[in-house]
Amino acid sequence: MSNVEEFPAAASRKLSEFEALLSLAPSVLDAMPGAVCICDHEGWLVRYNSEAAELWARAPALDGKHDRFCGSHRLFLPDGTPLPHGDCPMATAIWQGTPANNAEVIIERPDGLRFPALVNIRALTGHDGEIQGAINCFQDISAHKAAEDQVRRKIAELEDFFENSAIGLHIVSSDGIIRRANKAELALLGYSADEYVGRHVAEFHVDAPVIGDILQRLSSGEKLDRYPARLRAKDGSIKHVLLTSNGRFQDGKFVSTRCFMTDVTDLYESESARRESEERLAATYNAATIGIAEADVNGRLLRVNDALCEMLKRSREELLNMTFFDYTHEGDRTEDGALYQRQVRGELDSYVFRKRSTTPDGQTLYLDIHSSSVRDESGLFRYGVRVIQDVTAAKQMEDQIRASEQRMRDLLEALPAAVYTTDAAGRITFYNKAATEMSGRVPQPGDMWCVTWRLYNPDGTPLPHDQCPMAVALKEDRPVRGAEAIAERPDGSRVPFIPYPTPLHDADGKLIGAINMLVDITERKHAEGRQRLLIDELNHRVKNTLVTVQSLAGQTARHASDLGDFLQRFEARVLALSRAHDLLTKRYWKDTPLDGLAGEVLMPLTEEAASRVTIAGPAADLDPRTALSLTVVLNELATNAIRHGALSSNSGTLSLNWHLIYETGSAPRLNLDWQEHGGPRVETPIRRGVGSRLMERCIERDLGGAVDVAFEPAGVTCRISIPLHGSAND
Structure with missing residues (x-):
C-alpha cells in the first residue's frame, strides 16, 4: 500500500462579477x-456602502427577509406616482436583464423627506450567462434639479423680458434678416410677426444709407447708443426711433445684432426747444429697464422711473417724499452717505456701491448703485443720477456657487482616496489630505503633473512625471483609464496605484485643467500574490488526490470478485473521499472537527439506522491529511457493518467513541473505539480482505498510528490510535 497524502480536488475558477463584488471588503464599497x-x-x-445608507437615512438588514430591490423607505416616479419596489429599475434589471442608465426616481426617507435620484443599474451575470444579481450606483441630484429649475426660470424671465419689454426689441442676422421682434416693436410699426420677421431690415428703413451704416458699424464691433433712424410703419407713417444696439460675435465672426428701439416720433415732432430734454428723458427713463433716480445734495429723490418703483415695491409718490437713505439698510447707510457727499463736493465724479435695501414687506434686496453727478457750467452740483440694478438673484447665485465650491472642496478633502487637480498647464492647484498621506509629502508650489515624489511603471522602470497618465490626459485632452503605476515616497516606500485622470472644461468646451484620483491597490497586489500561492497549492493537492484515487482503484480491482463488485466498492470509497473533501473545502482546508467528520461519513451510510448509531467524544481537530485517511477507514468499517455486521439487522447498534491522551514532550494522541453489538454472530474471516489492508495503510503507514480490528462473536471492534500534529501544509 502506498503512502498518499490527501488534498482537495476542486480546481480554481475565475469569480463572476457578482461573486467578486460580494468578496470585496466593506471599506472598498465605502x-x-x-x-x-x-x-x-x-x-x-x-x-x-455607507453613502447609500446615508441617502436612504437607514441601514437595511442584509438578512434576505426585509429589503428587496432597494434600501429606500419608499420610491416614486418623477411625477410623484408611487413606484412599488417590485416595479423599480432594479427589479427590471434582475428579472429581465434590462439596464437603467441615468434613470430618475424619487426616494423617500423614513422621516418623509424626498429627493430626486439618478440611478444607473446593470445586471450581473455568471459565467453561464445566468443573472446572479444587479448593482445600482445612484446619487442625490437635488442640487442639479434645483439648478435646472433656476435655469428654466431665468430663460423664462429672459423670454418675458424680450417679448413684454416696454420698448421695441429685435434681432437681426449678419446678412440683415430680421430673426425676432417683440410685441412692442410689432405694435409700434403695426406689422404682424409673419409680415415682419424673416424680411430684410432695409425694407423698413426710410433711409437706405442709414441701415447700411448701422450694419457696417455693428459688424466692426462698434456699439450704437441712441442712434437716430426713421422706419416706415404698415400704415405708411414714418416713425422716428433711437436705436441702442451692439453686435454678437462668435469665434471672431459677426453673427447678429441685438437692438433696443425707442420710439421718439412724438419728441421729434415736438418743439425743438424741448427736444433735448425729451430725448434725455426717453433715453434715460423710457428706454431703461433698470431703476433710475435723480437726487439732490441731501439725497432726496427728485425723479424716479417705473422700474425703480417696481423694484422697491413703492409708489412714485412715496419715493418722491423720501431720500435714498430711507430705503437703504441701516448697515449700509453710513458708507453710501459718505460716498455721495464726496461726489457732491466734487471729490468723486462717480462711484459704484453694492448695498442692501429693505422693501415694505421686509424683503432684503441687493442693489448695485452707479452714482454720477450732473453739474452746471460753473461746475456746481445740480443733482445726482443713480442707476440702480437689482442683483439679489445674482448675489444668491454667487453665494450658492461659493457654498457649492466649498462643499466640493470639503467633499474632496473628506474622500479616503487621494484626489488632486491641476490647471491646463499641469500645475497642481488642489490636493486633499489623502493625497499627502499616499505620496508621503506635501506638494510644493510649482509642482507639475502629479503629487508623488517619484513614479515607476508596474515593471519597475522609471516613469517621468511629464509622461505619467495625468500628463497624457492633459496633453491629449482625454480621460486615461486602465493604467497602473507605482509611487515612491521620500522615505523609499512604494505604493502601487491606479490613476483616473480626467480633463476639465469650461462652458465653451475649453480645457481648463484636470482632476485625478489615485486608488491604492497595495492590498489587491497582496491578494494576487496570495492567489498565486493558493493556485500552486491546489495544483499540488489535486495531483496528490489523483494518486489516492488511482491507489483506491488499484487496490479495489485486485480484490474484487467481478466488475459489479469493483464498481460498488470503488464507488463507495470514492464517495467517502468526496465527502471528506467537501467537509475540508467548507473549512477552506483547515483543521476539521472530528465529530463533524464522523457525522459526514457515517450518517449518509447509516441513515435508516441513525437511531442505533452513537458518536461521542471530546472536541478534536484533524489536519487535512489525517481527516482524509480517517474518512477512508470509517467508510470501510461502516460499509462492513451495513453488509455483514451490527447494522445488517434491525436490532444491532454501533458506537464510535474517542478520547485524547496527552504525554509530556510529545504530540497528543487520538484513541478511537469502534464497537458493534446485537448483530449476527461474527465469524473470524479466513483471510484478510482489501478493507483491512486499506485501513492498515491509512492508519499505520500514512499517519504513523496503530489499528487493531477484532472479530468478536458479539460484534466487530476496532481500536485506532493516531498522533495529532496540527494542520498540514504539504
Missing part, C-alpha cells in the same frame, strides 16, 4: 465615490 447597493438574483439586498 471608498467608491457615490452610493452603491447590490441585490442577488431574487432581488434581496446583499451589500451597500
Whole structure:
C-alpha cells in the first residue's frame, strides 16, 4: 500500500462579477465615490456602502427577509406616482436583464423627506450567462434639479423680458434678416410677426444709407447708443426711433445684432426747444429697464422711473417724499452717505456701491448703485443720477456657487482616496489630505503633473512625471483609464496605484485643467500574490488526490470478485473521499472537527439506522491529511457493518467513541473505539480482505498510528490510535 497524502480536488475558477463584488471588503464599497447597493438574483439586498445608507437615512438588514430591490423607505416616479419596489429599475434589471442608465426616481426617507435620484443599474451575470444579481450606483441630484429649475426660470424671465419689454426689441442676422421682434416693436410699426420677421431690415428703413451704416458699424464691433433712424410703419407713417444696439460675435465672426428701439416720433415732432430734454428723458427713463433716480445734495429723490418703483415695491409718490437713505439698510447707510457727499463736493465724479435695501414687506434686496453727478457750467452740483440694478438673484447665485465650491472642496478633502487637480498647464492647484498621506509629502508650489515624489511603471522602470497618465490626459485632452503605476515616497516606500485622470472644461468646451484620483491597490497586489500561492497549492493537492484515487482503484480491482463488485466498492470509497473533501473545502482546508467528520461519513451510510448509531467524544481537530485517511477507514468499517455486521439487522447498534491522551514532550494522541453489538454472530474471516489492508495503510503507514480490528462473536471492534500534529501544509 502506498503512502498518499490527501488534498482537495476542486480546481480554481475565475469569480463572476457578482461573486467578486460580494468578496470585496466593506471599506472598498465605502471608498467608491457615490452610493452603491447590490441585490442577488431574487432581488434581496446583499451589500451597500455607507453613502447609500446615508441617502436612504437607514441601514437595511442584509438578512434576505426585509429589503428587496432597494434600501429606500419608499420610491416614486418623477411625477410623484408611487413606484412599488417590485416595479423599480432594479427589479427590471434582475428579472429581465434590462439596464437603467441615468434613470430618475424619487426616494423617500423614513422621516418623509424626498429627493430626486439618478440611478444607473446593470445586471450581473455568471459565467453561464445566468443573472446572479444587479448593482445600482445612484446619487442625490437635488442640487442639479434645483439648478435646472433656476435655469428654466431665468430663460423664462429672459423670454418675458424680450417679448413684454416696454420698448421695441429685435434681432437681426449678419446678412440683415430680421430673426425676432417683440410685441412692442410689432405694435409700434403695426406689422404682424409673419409680415415682419424673416424680411430684410432695409425694407423698413426710410433711409437706405442709414441701415447700411448701422450694419457696417455693428459688424466692426462698434456699439450704437441712441442712434437716430426713421422706419416706415404698415400704415405708411414714418416713425422716428433711437436705436441702442451692439453686435454678437462668435469665434471672431459677426453673427447678429441685438437692438433696443425707442420710439421718439412724438419728441421729434415736438418743439425743438424741448427736444433735448425729451430725448434725455426717453433715453434715460423710457428706454431703461433698470431703476433710475435723480437726487439732490441731501439725497432726496427728485425723479424716479417705473422700474425703480417696481423694484422697491413703492409708489412714485412715496419715493418722491423720501431720500435714498430711507430705503437703504441701516448697515449700509453710513458708507453710501459718505460716498455721495464726496461726489457732491466734487471729490468723486462717480462711484459704484453694492448695498442692501429693505422693501415694505421686509424683503432684503441687493442693489448695485452707479452714482454720477450732473453739474452746471460753473461746475456746481445740480443733482445726482443713480442707476440702480437689482442683483439679489445674482448675489444668491454667487453665494450658492461659493457654498457649492466649498462643499466640493470639503467633499474632496473628506474622500479616503487621494484626489488632486491641476490647471491646463499641469500645475497642481488642489490636493486633499489623502493625497499627502499616499505620496508621503506635501506638494510644493510649482509642482507639475502629479503629487508623488517619484513614479515607476508596474515593471519597475522609471516613469517621468511629464509622461505619467495625468500628463497624457492633459496633453491629449482625454480621460486615461486602465493604467497602473507605482509611487515612491521620500522615505523609499512604494505604493502601487491606479490613476483616473480626467480633463476639465469650461462652458465653451475649453480645457481648463484636470482632476485625478489615485486608488491604492497595495492590498489587491497582496491578494494576487496570495492567489498565486493558493493556485500552486491546489495544483499540488489535486495531483496528490489523483494518486489516492488511482491507489483506491488499484487496490479495489485486485480484490474484487467481478466488475459489479469493483464498481460498488470503488464507488463507495470514492464517495467517502468526496465527502471528506467537501467537509475540508467548507473549512477552506483547515483543521476539521472530528465529530463533524464522523457525522459526514457515517450518517449518509447509516441513515435508516441513525437511531442505533452513537458518536461521542471530546472536541478534536484533524489536519487535512489525517481527516482524509480517517474518512477512508470509517467508510470501510461502516460499509462492513451495513453488509455483514451490527447494522445488517434491525436490532444491532454501533458506537464510535474517542478520547485524547496527552504525554509530556510529545504530540497528543487520538484513541478511537469502534464497537458493534446485537448483530449476527461474527465469524473470524479466513483471510484478510482489501478493507483491512486499506485501513492498515491509512492508519499505520500514512499517519504513523496503530489499528487493531477484532472479530468478536458479539460484534466487530476496532481500536485506532493516531498522533495529532496540527494542520498540514504539504
